[in-house]
Amino acid sequence: MLTPVSELTYGEEPLLRLGLASRERYGAFAAELAELTGLETGYRTNGIIEVAFDSDDLRHLDDLRRFQESLGIPTEALNGRECRRLEPMLAPGVRGGLLAPEDGSVDPRRLTPALLAAGERLGVRLVRSRVSAVLVENDVATGVRLDDGAEIRADRTLLAAGPWCGDIGGLPDGVVPEVRPVKGQVLRLRTRAPFIQRSTRGIVKGSSIYLVPRADGEIVVGATQEEMGFDTRVTAGGLWELLRDARELLPGVTELDFAEVSAGLRPGSPDNAPVMGPTALPGLYVGTGHFRNGILLTPVSADILAEVLVDGTVPEVGRPFTPERFQTRSGA
Amino acid sequence: MEDVERGEDVERVADTDRLVIAGEELGSRLIMGTGGAPSMQVLREALTASGTELTTVAMRRVDPSARGSVLDVLTGCGIRVLPNTAGCFTAGEAVLTAKLAREALGTNWVKLEVIADEHTLLPDPIELVEAAEQLVDDGFVVLPYTNDDPVLARRLEQIGCAAVMPLGSPIGSGLGIRNPHNIELIVERAGVPVILDAGLGTASDAALAMELGCDAVLLATAVTRAQSPARMAAAMRHAVEAGRLARLAGRIPKRHYAQASSPFEGLATSG
Numbered sequence: 001m002l003t004p005v006s007e008l009t010y011g012e013e014p015l016l017r018l019g020l021a022s023r024e025r026y027g028a029f030a031a032e033l034a035e036l037t038g039l040e041t042g043y044r045t046n047g048i049i050e051v052a053f054d055s056d057d058l059r060h061l062d063d064l065r066r067f068q069e070s071l072g073i074p075t076e077a078l079n080g081r082e083c084r085r086l087e088p089m090l091a092p093g094v095r096g097g098l099l100a101p102e103d104g105s106v107d108p109r110r111l112t113p114a115l116l117a118a119g120e121r122l123g124v125r126l127v128r129s130r131v132s133a134v135l136v137e138n139d140v141a142t143g144v145r146l147d148d149g150a151e152i153r154a155d156r157t158l159l160a161a162g163p164w165c166g167d168i169g170g171l172p173d174g175v176v177p178e179v180r181p182v183k184g185q186v187l188r189l190r191t192r193a194p195f196i197q198r199s200t201r202g203i204v205k206g207s208s209i210y211l212v213p214r215a216d217g218e219i220v221v222g223a224t225q226e227e228m229g230f231d232t233r234v235t236a237g238g239l240w241e242l243l244r245d246a247r248e249l250l251p252g253v254t255e256l257d258f259a260e261v262s263a264g265l266r267p268g269s270p271d272n273a274p275v276m277g278p279t280a281l282p283g284l285y286v287g288t289g290h291f292r293n294g295i296l297l298t299p300v301s302a303d304i305l306a307e308v309l310v311d312g313t314v315p316e317v318g319r320p321f322t323p324e325r326f327q328t329r330s331g332a
Numbered sequence: 333m334e335d336v337e338r339g340e341d342v343e344r345v346a347d348t349d350r351l352v353i354a355g356e357e358l359g360s361r362l363i364m365g366t367g368g369a370p371s372m373q374v375l376r377e378a379l380t381a382s383g384t385e386l387t388t389v390a391m392r393r394v395d396p397s398a399r400g401s402v403l404d405v406l407t408g409c410g411i412r413v414l415p416n417t418a419g420c421f422t423a424g425e426a427v428l429t430a431k432l433a434r435e436a437l438g439t440n441w442v443k444l445e446v447i448a449d450e451h452t453l454l455p456d457p458i459e460l461v462e463a464a465e466q467l468v469d470d471g472f473v474v475l476p477y478t479n480d481d482p483v484l485a486r487r488l489e490q491i492g493c494a495a496v497m498p499l500g501s502p503i504g505s506g507l508g509i510r511n512p513h514n515i516e517l518i519v520e521r522a523g524v525p526v527i528l529d530a531g532l533g534t535a536s537d538a539a540l541a542m543e544l545g546c547d548a549v550l551l552a553t554a555v556t557r558a559q560s561p562a563r564m565a566a567a568m569r570h571a572v573e574a575g576r577l578a579r580l581a582g583r584i585p586k587r588h589y590a591q592a593s594s595p596f597e598g599l600a601t602s603g
């Protein structure tokens with residue numbers, strides 16, 4: 001989902017602005033990829049509806065709407081009937097909702113191959129090996145060592161290993177900010193008849209759920225958020241929570257075909273925002289900590305990191321997200 | 333001169349009036365939970381602002397060996413961890429979770445939660461008593477999350493629980509203390525610390541709990557889901573201190589009619 005608006009959290013206004021800046025770039029970004037590779041990314045811009053299941057959920061959504069309005073974000077408040085006019089499969093009891101008309105979605109499983117193909121077409125050399133350590137000589141990062149012992153030298157090294165950043169060897173203490181794995185379980189269903197038109201989020205008795213339709217009939221149902229370290233087991237409880245909430249919101253969901261379950265790890269920084277830019281170790285840069293927003297933040301992160309690596313400067317839009325913010329804090 | 337000395341005494345009361353649970357002293361009467369915090373950084377700021385020395389963590393929701401977890405945040409802040417059995421619906425699950433926590437964290441303290449259903453999150457009293465008996469027998473320091481039922485609270489104390497933790501209202505509801513009379517009854521008859529746990533929404537709720545005679549309060553959502561968690565945490569710290577001092581000070585009886593604070597008799601009158 002490309003939804004900076006419905007991801008808004010108190011205290012995370014800078015992250016909202018970064019998300020909006022990235023969403024703005026998405027149209028051109030997806031078009032450029034398609035032109036370069038002939039691959040589609042499943043990019044859709046038909047808005048996101050977020051609905052409240054009961055009156056408690058509606059109070060929560062009202063609070064979110066007021067917060068969005070205070071920041072000048074256009075959203076449209078809907079009553080239950082209006083929600084169901086947009087998405088007739090919603091449960092009759094749905095109390096109300098918000099439409100974020102400019103939000104949308106993209107398919108990560110199409111986006112990633114398209115990005116790799118684009119890279120290769122532009123002459124990027126892809127080495128499919130694990131990095132075991134960053135090479136450091138005279139307090140300067142000079143490249144990486146691979147699992148098989150081979151070394152790749154570089155003037156600038158960008159560490160983008162997500163929650164595994166801390167496991168890369170050779171790094172002096174405190175150079176890379178702490179990024180932890182946050183587990184998410186996702187369920188994929190398949191429909192042959194029309195089910196939902198647009199990405200649908202719900203707050204169901206205080207817990208959050210989303211369903212994202214893809215053009216080929218796949219419907220992604222997500223996602224749990226668990227602090228379980230590097231655990232990627234799919235659990236009965238995780239799937240039950242997803243299905244329980246999905247069924248409350250869209251009773252017809254039980255008629256869909258089961259396709260797949262999976263569990264992945266999001267890289268979470270201490271303040272939930274990405275960490276991008278030069279580190280205290282000359283020659284070493286990081287790009288990680290994108291947490292729940294990695295796909296949304298892809299175009300803006302690419303722009304920021306390209307400027308950091310090529311010109312050596314952090315563009316305005318990326319300044320609140322450099323690694324320095326954590327160093328200052330721990331030094332204070 | 334006399335006023336100055338009195339002032340010093342008041343400060344000393346605040347410093348020396350320690351909460352003691354199972355023989356262990358705590359400097360803060362505010363016990364925190366961690367659920368609902370938007371980020372680890374916000375959680376750290378809120379816990380620091382709260383001044384808490386004891387914070388409870390749902391053992392079913394953390395991996396004790398994971399880096400950068402809630403447990404790391406607590407360790408970094410120098411706060412003692414109180415594992416809890418949130419998410420358990422049977423005595424069997426709760427006992428098992430407590431034992432796993434003891435093994436993982438090396439503490440025999442446990443906040444015992446056995447929930448009846450996930451919609452109200454109210455305690456199941458029968459499973460709670462069953463689990464408490466087993467854990468006390470197994471050498472745990474048991475702090476049970478219980479209904480605001482004075483009979484049940486006393487039974488938990490008789491079993492050997494180190495404290496009782498009655499709810500003010502359902503978990504996360506922010507409805508405050510719905511039955512202050514029951515809380516007073518529990519306090520009056522308790523020989524172990526009474527910790528008001530669950531339902532507090534804002535600072536005045538925490539102050540009320542302390543004025544009613546509770547020895548401490550435990551809260552999470554009121555802080556972690558506030559617009560500014562660190563500010564609300566500081567507010568709660570002050571409210572708990574204020575409520576405690578008010579309780580020790582002894583409030584005035586309520587009256588039907590006004591009573592002037594300065595006497596009318598003997599006033600000078602003009603011609």
